[in-house]
Amino acid sequence: MNRHTVAEITANKIRGGVGEGRTHDSAHKHVTGEAIYIDDMPEPAGTLHAYLGLSTVAHGKIVAMDLSEVEAAPGVVAVLTARDIPGMNDISATGANDEPILADSLVQFLGQPIFAVVAETREQARRACQKAKVEYEELPAIIEPEQADPVNPRLVTKPMVLRRGDARAAIEKAPRRLTGRMNVGGQDHFYLEGHIALAVPGEDMDVLVYSSTQHPSEVQHMVAHALGVPSHAVTIEVRRMGGGFGGKETQANMFATVAAIAAKKLNRPVKIRPDRDDDMTATGKRHDFIIDYDVGFDDEGRILGADFTYAARCGYAADLSGAVTDRALFHCDNTYFYPAVHAAAKPLYTNTVSNTAFRGFGGPQGIVGAERVIEEIAYALGKDPLEIRKLNFYGTTDRNVTPHHQTVEDNIIHRIVEELEADCRYRERREEIAAFNAKSPIVKRGIALTPVKFGISFTATQYNQAGALVHVYTDGSVHLNHGGTEMGQGLNQKVAQVVAEEFQIDIDRVKITATTTGKVPNTSATAASSGSDLNGMAALNAARQIKNRLIDFASEKHGVPKDQIVFLPNRVRIGNQEVGFNDLIREAYMARVQLSAAGFYKTPKIHWDREKGEGHPFYYFAYGAACSEVSVDTLTGEYLVERVDILHDVGRSLNPALDKGQVEGGFVQGMGWLTTEELVWDEKGRLMTHAPSTYKIPLASDRPKVFNVKLAEWSQNAEPTVYRSKAVGEPPFVLGISVLHAISDAVASVAGHRICPRLDAPATPERVLMAVERLRVAAR
Amino acid sequence: MTTPSESPVRRELRFLLNDRQIALSSVRPDQTLLDFLRLDQRLRGTKEGCAEGDCGACTVLVGRLDGDTISYETVNSCIRFVGSLDGCHVVTVEHLKRPDGSLHPVQQALVDHHGSQCGFCTPGFVMALYGLWMNDPHPTVEAIEKALQGNLCRCTGYEPIVKAALAISSYGSPEEDPLFQERSQVVAALRAIRDGRRVEVGEGQDRFIVPASADDLAAVLEELPGARIVAGSTDVGLWVTKFMRNIAPVVFIGGIDELRGISLDAEKRELTIGALTSYTDAKAVLAEHIPAFAQLIDRIGGEQVRNMGTIGGNIANGSPIGDTPPALIALNARLTLRKGATRRTIPLEDFFIAYGKQDRQPGEFVEAIHVPLPDADTHFAAWKVSKRRDEDISALLGAFAMKLGDDGAVQSIRIAYGGMAATPKRAKAVEAALQGKPWTEETVEAALSAYDADFTPISDMRASAEYRMLAAKNLLRRFHLHTTQGTTPLTVTRYEAA
Incomplete structure (x- = not known):
């Protein structure tokens, strides 16, 4: 790609402008195997390989550690322990200082890294790790959240509380009330490319680290702290990741710091790549939650007051658990108005790996709780859950204040749901399914239509900023760099489309380059669905600066007013004449016009007071809805997703093809979370589902048999985002909830839809069958 | 093709990699194809995602001579050993792009x-x-x-x-496609490699042997009774990649064509399945003779594993959750084992003694499985239950073969389960509770309590004991409905024809 092509200076439209459904910029390289991931890079001469030694107990003091056989093993060059870390032995993302790179005297989960072996080959390093002799004095371990002290549990971070109105009084006064509990499991990211880092030592204090990370700046800071050097000595580069999904937001720190410490100590390049089992055991996952709810409602099904407690298994350290549990509370409303509400988080300490960011970041767990409440009310009143949903939707002019006191100003959920409901024939199909079930004693069908409203912006306000660097070379070709990272979502392509559009040049004139902390500093993680919103705007800002200089130059040189200088496809109209873009660039260079600019963007309008639980943390909301139909085998609990219809809001899409890919992929990942993806720890704290043989993400044959996905083409962002587009990474993940509810609907049919199945997630065939049994017994 | 001057043993492994011939006189028995591609050959288009044959990121094609042509099959290079590739054509993603740079x-x-x-x-x-x-x-x-x-x-x-x-x-x-157009040259090249000699690479314990024939295999095993026999390596591959176990010395048997394939004895109404018949090849034949068994095979592993894995291996490794043994036991299959020139044939169910213990002597190998074809009036069904429908390991698997008498009573019934005990195991108490009784819902319900006598399943990450027991019983209920009911669906199916 990016072959040198002759620009068409008579075209009436550029190739690759905003709104065009271009393929992913690396698609050709993906299919040929030529796309380079870190493990594919040619290793610099002398590269060594590191491997981590992991603890074998969940909680214990290290009494003795004999690594002599490790050191003597073939090929071993060095063995590193906590004492070999020149700077701070900490990689906690929020500065909690609770997450050592290598455990020193105390281990707090089974699988925690305690030493690193550096050898000539990866296999030698890996084999040597097995020779360690570590003695522990085991301490009592809390593995499951249920084991936490019910009264005064140990927390990893200060929890948030949201309150609006007097929820307790509203619930007690309500004509009807119900309480319940839901367990919703965690999720492994299962990025296909596991964690990896390659550190190359430089002169002085310098080190260059190639890291598979969504957050190069944080890795830079962690490496600097670990080495005890200024950040300027550390450069982090990432061209692409083989998937991230949040799993490489903070979790890359471990591998990058170990590689960098070893590289500087030995003055040789060092690469580290854990095996899949170790990657899954030693890195954090989506938080599993126990959600308690207490809700008061009227006889129509209108919610009057709601009280939620969201308890999360956080693992042994804070990591991002504060922000994750915050986001769960921010989404305990989903699309529903609670006249009075109280919601509290419990970020529980457990002796398991420290859980972390995962697409949705607590939001999906928050929404699962809200949808369970809707379902409970529907069964209590004998109504269709969709009716209860609609009854409780946020209004557009009233009933529109969230539990965190933000007014919902852009609500389009009514139109989304109405269109989808009609389009997918929800009502007719519900009747058809009832008729089918009446005649089918074993296989039962179920259907559910669930909505999503998802808040867009980092709730940590300072992260809502971005930078970009744009150079225009004298031949008119453009070098684009920004602080976002590419993990498959097509961010680079979207940002390049924005730059191409602004300059009105074909996209093959815009070169997308690896993200590096040396070009754009102090970046935020590519997370919270924010990649295009933030980096697109920063790149637009950079391009506009250069464009304005070109306009100034052309205006002055040709004596034409600025408003008569128009950028047309691959050319510029200056008064009555047209000049090729490349020619204008050359002229500008000759006239010593600066053809490079650093762009910047910060999201307006947002503010948040966590202590008070009030503010405007989200710039806007993204909306969508999905309708799923399943069939369930009531003898084994096995099920099949028969059909899914989705209508999703991405505002005015920068690239509808890539956005649709995010919606489809997000949906299937969300479905996997709630169906077959089950994390199981044994009583000793060992993760038993640590590889694809035991941890089951969806296959091609699990995707909906019929899968209709539409973008709401009429939607545009109410806020002036980049070309009025909306974020797309996380919101469609939540649509997978419709599958859980469709399964629940099928299960409920065995008891005449009179009992809420209270299906926990993931709804494995086992949980489904047990729910069927439970309902059959209860219905007798 | 052996000329008199040549040694009967070739000390060099030979195969084709894309458009090149590879000859290796020094290669470890546990060298995986993926590491060979990525580390030795620096062909890095092929990726490692899991190193256990479950994600497919490392998929390559392996072509093997098949009569006058070549069968190209997808395999997981992460758990395929280089030593198993003698006389094969390995095709990687780098081979696809056209010389002019255009895409395949x-x-x-x-x-x-x-x-x-x-x-x-x-x-x-x-x-x-x-x-x-x-x-x-x-x-x-x-x-x-x-x-x-x-x-x-x-x-x-x-x-x-x-x-x-x-x-x-x-x-x-x-x-x-080039693989089609250049096939005759590749066939010739592979034929030239397959010179009929045994291949032996490495020294002492740290070596591997590729026998030239079944007789040669028998001879090798008599000489080296403790050698690890590796066919499809879909299990042994993980011993290396996950547990870093030393598997040498190894005997790679996957290329012995005599032990591959299924023959039908029409008179005895019996299929004989060569031990090295892959799941894929077995399915093609079983679809014709025992369709319910063939359907089960679609749910074993992924396509790559079905291309590599063998029926003999599925039995010989003795796993309590292997998917073919319960079905074969229900069908009253027998197993032929060979040691040197001596063969013995035993009921398959007797092969599984205890967890990790099978009735196989040192130096003995599984040669063939004999499967009596069910009569037209035999009801046979086998159902696998797993967390994810496809490419998952069984939580449990139930197989049923039953004949009803003219009076509607159970004349004979064989039921076997996987995942319910330490070995694939018959439900003899359940069978006894059904034997001779009228084949009714009442009989089935009454027989359910017999499961407690037959099985005490464990709880693990795949399923709880409680679920295994309930689902096992429900499979018997399903079998009853399956043999007695009309058109209402008895299970969820993704494919209408199924």
């Missing part, structure tokens, strides 16, 4: 349909779809989904990949 039809279809996002799984999908397209240029959605059971994608949700797969043939036909 499979690749172009994936690009045009947005079939890649992060791209890490993509080369594996390219190879999986390449393998499918060569054998089935106009596949159904069902065929595509089956071909992709062994490939995980975490980004796309698969929809665009399946759409691309449906469109490949509009970009070109397999007949124009």
Whole structure:
């Protein structure tokens, strides 16, 4: 790609402008195997390989550690322990200082890294790790959240509380009330490319680290702290990741710091790549939650007051658990108005790996709780859950204040749901399914239509900023760099489309380059669905600066007013004449016009007071809805997703093809979370589902048999985002909830839809069958 | 082809890699094909996603001589040993792009349909779809989904990949493909490699042997009774990649054609399945004779594992959750084991003694499985229950073979389960509770309590003991409905024809 092509200076439209459904910029390289991931890079001469030694107990003091056989093993060059870390032995993302790179005297989960072996080959390093002799004095371990002290549990971070109105009084006064509990499991990211880092030592204090990370700046800071050097000595580069999904937001720190410490100590390049089992055991996952709810409602099904407690298994350290549990509370409303509400988080300490960011970041767990409440009310009143949903939707002019006191100003959920409901024939199909079930004693069908409203912006306000660097070379070709990272979502392509559009040049004139902390500093993680919103705007800002200089130059040189200088496809109209873009660039260079600019963007309008639980943390909301139909085998609990219809809001899409890919992929990942993806720890704290043989993400044959996905083409962002587009990474993940509810609907049919199945997630065939049994017994 | 001057043993492994011949006189018995490609050959289009044959990112094609032609099959290079490749043609993703730089039809279809996002799984999908397209240029959605059971994608949700797969043939036909056009040269090259000699590489304990024939295998094992026999390596591969176990010395038997294939004795109404028959090859024959068994095979592993794994291996490794033994035991299969020139044939169910213990002597190997064909009036069914429908390991698996008398009573019944005990095991108490009774719902319900006498299943990450027991009983209920009911669906099916 990016072959040198002759620009068409008579075209009436550029190739690759905003709104065009271009393929992913690396698609050709993906299919040929030529796309380079870190493990594919040619290793610099002398590269060594590191491997981590992991603890074998969940909680214990290290009494003795004999690594002599490790050191003597073939090929071993060095063995590193906590004492070999020149700077701070900490990689906690929020500065909690609770997450050592290598455990020193105390281990707090089974699988925690305690030493690193550096050898000539990866296999030698890996084999040597097995020779360690570590003695522990085991301490009592809390593995499951249920084991936490019910009264005064140990927390990893200060929890948030949201309150609006007097929820307790509203619930007690309500004509009807119900309480319940839901367990919703965690999720492994299962990025296909596991964690990896390659550190190359430089002169002085310098080190260059190639890291598979969504957050190069944080890795830079962690490496600097670990080495005890200024950040300027550390450069982090990432061209692409083989998937991230949040799993490489903070979790890359471990591998990058170990590689960098070893590289500087030995003055040789060092690469580290854990095996899949170790990657899954030693890195954090989506938080599993126990959600308690207490809700008061009227006889129509209108919610009057709601009280939620969201308890999360956080693992042994804070990591991002504060922000994750915050986001769960921010989404305990989903699309529903609670006249009075109280919601509290419990970020529980457990002796398991420290859980972390995962697409949705607590939001999906928050929404699962809200949808369970809707379902409970529907069964209590004998109504269709969709009716209860609609009854409780946020209004557009009233009933529109969230539990965190933000007014919902852009609500389009009514139109989304109405269109989808009609389009997918929800009502007719519900009747058809009832008729089918009446005649089918074993296989039962179920259907559910669930909505999503998802808040867009980092709730940590300072992260809502971005930078970009744009150079225009004298031949008119453009070098684009920004602080976002590419993990498959097509961010680079979207940002390049924005730059191409602004300059009105074909996209093959815009070169997308690896993200590096040396070009754009102090970046935020590519997370919270924010990649295009933030980096697109920063790149637009950079391009506009250069464009304005070109306009100034052309205006002055040709004596034409600025408003008569128009950028047309691959050319510029200056008064009555047209000049090729490349020619204008050359002229500008000759006239010593600066053809490079650093762009910047910060999201307006947002503010948040966590202590008070009030503010405007989200710039806007993204909306969508999905309708799923399943069939369930009531003898084994096995099920099949028969059909899914989705209508999703991405505002005015920068690239509808890539956005649709995010919606489809997000949906299937969300479905996997709630169906077959089950994390199981044994009583000793060992993760038993640590590889694809035991941890089951969806296959091609699990995707909906019929899968209709539409973008709401009429939607545009109410806020002036980049070309009025909306974020797309996380919101469609939540649509997978419709599958859980469709399964629940099928299960409920065995008891005449009179009992809420209270299906926990993931709804494995086992949980489904047990729910069927439970309902059959209860219905007798 | 051995000339008198040549030693009967070749000390060099030979195979084709894309357009080159590879000759290795020094290669470890546990060297995986993936590491060989990535580390030795620096062919880094093939990726490691899991190193256990479950994600498909490392998929390559392996072509083997098959009569006058070559069968190209997808395999997981992460658990395939280099030593098993003698006389094969390995094709990697690097081989696909045309000399002029244009993309292969499979690749172009994936690009045009947005079939890649992060791209890490993509080369594996390219190879999986390449393998499918060569054998089935106009596949159904069902065929595509089956071909992709062994490939995980975490980004796309698969929809665009399946759409691309449906469109490949509009970009070109397999007949124009180099692997088709150059087939006669490749056949000749592979024939030249297969010189009829035993291959032996390495020294002492740290060596591997590729026997030239079944007789040669018997001779090798008499000499080295403790050697590790490796066929498809879908299990032993993990001993190396996950547990770093030393497996040497190794005898790679996957290339012994005499032990591959199924023959039908029409008079005895019996199939004899060579131990090295792959799941894929077995399925093709079983579909004709025992369709319910064939359907079960579609749910074993992914396509790559079915191409590599063998029926003999599934039995010989003695796993309590192997998928074919319960079905074979229900069908009253027998097993022939060979040691030197001596053969013995035993009921298959007697082969499994205890967890990790089978009735196989040192130096003995599984040669063939004999499967009596069910009569027209025998009801046979086998059902696997797993967390994920495809490419998952059984939580449990139940197999049933029953004959009813003219009076509607159970004349004979054999029931066997996997995942319910330390070995694949018959439900003899349940059988006894059904034997001679009228085949009614009441009889079935009354027999359910007998499960407690037969099984005490364990709880693990795949299922709880409680679920295993309940689902096991429900499979008997399903079998009853299956044999007595009309048209209402008894199980969820993705494919209408199934």
